[in-house]
Amino acid sequence: MIENREKEIVYIDMDNVVVDFVTGIEKLPSELLAQFPEIDGKRKGIDDAPGIFSLMDPYPDSIDAVIALTQSTKLDVYLLSTAPWNNPSAWSDKLKWVHDKFDTGIRDEKHPERENHLYKRLILSHNKHRNAGAYLIDDRLANGARDFKGKHIHFGEADPLELRDGxxxxxxxxxxxxxxxxxxxxxxVEEFARKHKKLGE
Ligand SMILES: [Mg+2]
Structure with missing residues (x-):
């Protein structure tokens, strides 16, 4: 039997999946951070701090994992993230972050797609369920993830508030x-596990 299978589409959320959100808070200048006082362990509106999305570190192991997925001949991978409506810098910071972190180091004028593992594969949306595909890797149910038609890979440790089973x-x-x-x-997968020293854990 000849297998003629189309690639499966995978969407990947950014914050707390590919990007370690809290590291952006930690790096904010103190005078800016002071505008978002901590109340009950939360800094309300911190998403709207100008430049915060440019400061975030990658989520643990995420860069190698996303690259591994993009290199699968059976997967068609996109980032599908939400940028705060009232923080214009978040929209450009997210694009710059992808430029920076997924740069391949290859420069080829005739084939610009070789310059970045996620070249032209960033989607910013508040309505993730409008994107058709087989998989969505997302730590939350918000912004349409709850109603995504494919399989929601609910990323992260178990969290009853987020209805996440771990x-x-x-x-x-x-x-x-x-x-x-x-x-x-x-x-x-074995190579990834070896590199990140998690084999047999
Ligand atoms: Mg998220």
Whole structure:
């Protein structure tokens, strides 16, 4: 039998999936941070701090994991993130972050797509359910994730407030899932696990 299978579309959220949101808060200048006082452990409106999205570190293991997914011949990978409506810098900061973190170091005028693992694959939306695809990797249910028509890979440790059962607590668990679906080579997952020292944990 000849297998003529189209690529499966995978959407990946950014904040607390690819991007470690709290690291942006920690790096804000103190005078700016003071405008968002901490009340009951939360800084209300911190999403709207100018420039905050440019300061964030990658979420643990995320860069290698996303690159592994983009390199699968069976997957078609996009970032699908929400940028705060009242923070214009967040929209450009997210694009710059993708330029910076997923740059391949390859420069090719004839093939600009080779310059970035996620070249022209950033979607910013408050309505994620409007995007058709097989998988959405997202730590939350907000901004349409709850109504996504494909499988929602609910990323992160178990959290009853977020109705998250903890099935996908790490990037390794996500890659293993795609491996069991036959969408990612086992050798790729093993190499990732070795590099991130999580084999046998
Ligand atoms: Mg998120």
């Amino acid at each position: 099935e996908f607590p790490t990037w390794l668990s996500v890659l293993q899932f795609f491996c069991t679906k036959g969408l990612l080579e086992a050798t790729v």
